[in-house]
Amino acid sequence: MRSFLLIVWLITFAFGSCTATPTSNAAPVDHSAWDKLLKKHVNDKGFVNYTAFKKDYEELKKYLDMLSTSAPNDKWSKEEQLTYWINAYNAFTIQLILDNYPGISSIKDIGSKIKIPFVNTPWDVKFIKIGGQKMDLNNIEHGIIRKKFDEPRIHFALVCAAKSCPPLRNEAYVADRLNAQLDEQARDFINDKTKNNITKDKATLSKIMSWYGGDFTKQMPIVDWVNKYSSVKITKNTNLDYMDYNWELNGK
Template identity: 60%
Template sequence: MNKLLNSALLIATLAGLVAFVKPQTAPVDHSAYDRLLKKHVNAQGLVDYKGFKADEKAFNAYLDQLSKNPPASSWSKKEQMAYWINAYNAYTIRLILNHYPVKSIKDIGSKIKIPFVTTPWAAKFITIGNEKMSLDNIEHGTLRKQFDDPRIHFALVCASISCPRLRNEAFTADKLDAQLDDQGSDFLNNPAKNKLAKDKAQLSKYFDWYKGDWNDDGQSVVKWVNRYANTKIDANTKITYLDYNWNLNEQ
């Protein structure tokens, strides 16, 4: 009798434990966001914010999906990276819509901009799982910190003209490497973003602001530029940085 009782108690205990184990969530399906990007972003990466506003119900449903399904440890590195890149770009669009119309993302929030404190990127208007987050948290606290891949700087779009092109498709794990490399090629070979000649290069501020990222693991700004640019530079090339155009990336 005792053996039967003990067995029954063990089965009940195990059943209770199983009930309390939270199942690992499947990676987010970004197809809804992909459809919106194809509809409202042109080949140059300019955004039809009025169109996003008209499709706000579908857009908010995608953001809700992101909010309720944070990356799990069972997801691959590429699945997690694709999630966070899409989240950054989508929530940037959400931030613009929250304040639309605006001429620049920098017009949002406090007139006194203290980095990581009062800028639009520091505002904790994002909920991922049970955590309130900012765009800074996604970029600096998650993507740069956890994944150590400078190519993210070619993918994250801060709603400004001098940013990289916003892809009119979602990032996905199966295409992530090709997408990031394509973003790098597009960015380096766009004369509005980088002006290259062998003896003189005017580079995007990204190569100055994130110099530490480009120099990690034996790399350098020159090596990263030459990885994607059709016009090559070398150690003797005089490098300066272009002024950053913060005007809204609107069609």
């Protein structure tokens, strides 16, 4: 599975990197509508009440429609742009789940239902429209966020609706607190023993740290990333291993 996902991501990154980044003349976005929905339907552990969220589908759609017509431009700060794309990725992921819920136990169940040529996973479905462009989740993550922003901490913030992924924050990301929010996400994720089990002798890490290892090591070694956020410190001699990934839906 690990090697399959790596191949899929490399392929989608190659195609996603060719996607022109959407833009508009809009002012920076107010994410308060998304914030309200998250506070209402996501608990402090990042688990989502999808049944209740579905009742607010129209409110979610209003927020997504606003994102669709308000793509970032170069007048926005880097923090405003990155905040937009993180919130967009997570909100559109919620839409994808709700469009297929109930009846799924994992986001990957959606992929098994897809009968579209050249579309093999839920991350390849072009159900997103931003700035007049049809996009998929891979376009946002690989073609825009990873390509444009040198920020490995996004891997602690982007959510794939699975129990092994980082928790969905129950507040929107906002530009003026983005750095602190990303640090908090990293700290919570690294110290969650269901996702990273760390002792001074052995660190069994999330596969995210392996799949996206190159993003992290461009800035510093994995050991240093762990020590930056973990309450238990390791050394270069600590044995590193990686957990199996639990794709079960992060519902409650």
